Amino acid sequence: xxxxxxxRHYTVMVVPERSSRVRRFVVSRRLLRALALSFGLSTLAxxxxxxxxxxxxxxxxxAALLREATLDLQAQLQAQQxxxxxxxxxxxxxEGLTERVRQITQLRDPARHLAMGPxxxxxxxxxxxxxxxxxxxxxxxxxx
Numbered sequence: 001x002x003x004x005x006x007x008r009h010y011t012v013m014v015v016p017e018r019s020s021r022v023r024r025f026v027v028s029r030r031l032l033r034a035l036a037l038s039f040g041l042s043t044l045a046x047x048x049x050x051x052x053x054x055x056x057x058x059x060x061x062x063a064a065l066l067r068e069a070t071l072d073l074q075a076q077l078q079a080q081q082x083x084x085x086x087x088x089x090x091x092x093x094x095e096g097l098t099e100r101v102r103q104i105t106q107l108r109d110p111a112r113h114l115a116m117g118p119x120x121x122x123x124x125x126x127x128x129x130x131x132x133x134x135x136x137x138x139x140x141x142x143x144x
Contacts, residue, residue: 010032014023 008029010027010029012025012027014025
């Protein structure tokens with residue numbers, strides 16, 4: 001019975017080098033198992049938290065890169081929108097000038113049957129035709 005009782009406990013002796021006092025500690029097997037289990041769980045928890053911290057750090061770095069890319073894209077978008085506004089203003093100015101030139105030169109006058117440039121749109125389904133004067137030929141290929 002005594003042997004079994006001693007096998008459940010371990011004696012740890014600490015012998016100092018200079019002093020003569022020897023210390024004895026009796027440690028049970030249950031305590032050693034609890035210490036080993038707590039050490040293992042602590043190591044596992046530290047490993048998990050370290051891995052999670054590394055993962056979060058990586059996500060923060062990616063978020064910073066994405067923020068920077070977003071700012072660059074927003075700046076490019078703003079520049080392109082400004083360019084589109086400038087082109088639209090120029091186009092409106094050109095259209096206004098074109099209309100004034102037509103009014104001044106009277107190049108589109110339905111009363112005189114005079115139209116230069118694109119005229120009013122014809123009815124859908126009608127193909128544009130060519131009006132020829134009396135005696136005018138359309139077959140220019142023969143003259144080559």
